[in-house]
């Protein structure tokens with residue numbers, strides 16, 4: 001048996017961009033030979049081999065061609081040059097609602113979709129209850145899908161996709177529309193499929209999901225494969241490049257500088273073990289400029305510049321500065337605070353400064369009361 005599930009060979013995809021497209025017949029007649037178009041090279045000479053059993057993420061900034069590549073793999077689109085060969089039964093979760101008939105009920109759409117996938121009526125009937133149970137749609141399963149919310153669509157689509165015995169699963173971001181409970185459930189299911197012999201290709205902006213789920217990440221940049229390998233390395237390079245691109249696109253002063261600081265710890269009832277042991281203060285900062293510094297003050301005295309911390313729960317905790325480079329980037333931070341006066345009320349201030357002019361962008365304060373060896377409020 002061929003070990004390769006998906007083979008992309010010297011593949012390029014272009015789209016035509018049309019400017020000044022006439023909207024009315026009059027405009028068409030007047031501008032009949034004047035509409036301008038431009039060929040947009042979305043993917044250029046891509047070569048990728050994905051083995052059976054691999055779980056691969058496609059990452060990259062908006063418009064880098066990730067969804068287009070998935071659509072090409074699922075043969076919704078065709079390349080202008082080169083080819084894509086898939087080997088195995090393939091199902092895809094690409095656009096919400098794609099493949100569903102809006103006037104059919106959820107149940108009818110299950111029949112419809114599973115039949116297209118080659119399942120017999122008996123096979124579908126045998127799986128029907130499992131599909132409905134996984135989707136948790138309950139009585140809504142007998143309502144027309146046009147009445148569904150995007151989360152409900154996604155529940156139905158995911159439940160069908162995992163029950164049609166596909167060997168290759170292509171998933172585009174859509175998991176993000178589910179509520180937290182269903183996202184967690186889908187994630188666990190994907191882990192289960194990953195650990196069986198399924199091949200999964202997923203497009204996601206959730207780098208945490210990529211790190212936890214995938215064994216390989218492919219980064220698309222300017223229509224080419226910029227890097228292909230271990231997710232942790234690829235994500236680091238991708239984020240560094242995003243910072244670089246963001247910095248070079250910042251030509252003038254940032255007009256409206258905003259930021260937020262959050263304290264997560266110290267938690268109430270935290271036991272302060274020893275006076276000589278510093279108390280760890282943790283939080284995260286969010287700012288729309290890159291060049292910021294976060295300083296920590298104890299009872300009005302500057303005691304430290306907070307240290308960056310990698311936090312799996314906070315997206316993009318990667319930059320050496322505080323605030324982060326990309327707009328709305330978040331950075332986890334920590335600071336060991338040595339309490340001079342052990343018992344009593346202390347205030348800890350975190351202040352985010354703009355490195356250009358040292359002006360304060362934002363600040364926040366927590367007050368902690370220590371009694372005995374505990375933080376009590």
Ligand SMILES: Nc1ncnc2c1ncn2[C@@H]1O[C@H](COP(=O)(O)OP(=O)(O)OP(=O)(O)O)[C@@H](O)[C@H]1O
Pocket residue numbers: 015016042060061062063064065066067068069
């Ligand atoms: N059908 C189409 N016709 C014309 N241009 C298209 C079409 N589909 C995609 N594009 C263009 O191709 C480029 C890549 O789009 P694609 O959706 O693949 O990017 P993406 O990496 O998935 O982005 P995002 O992270 O925003 O989802 C974009 O510039 C988009 O405008």
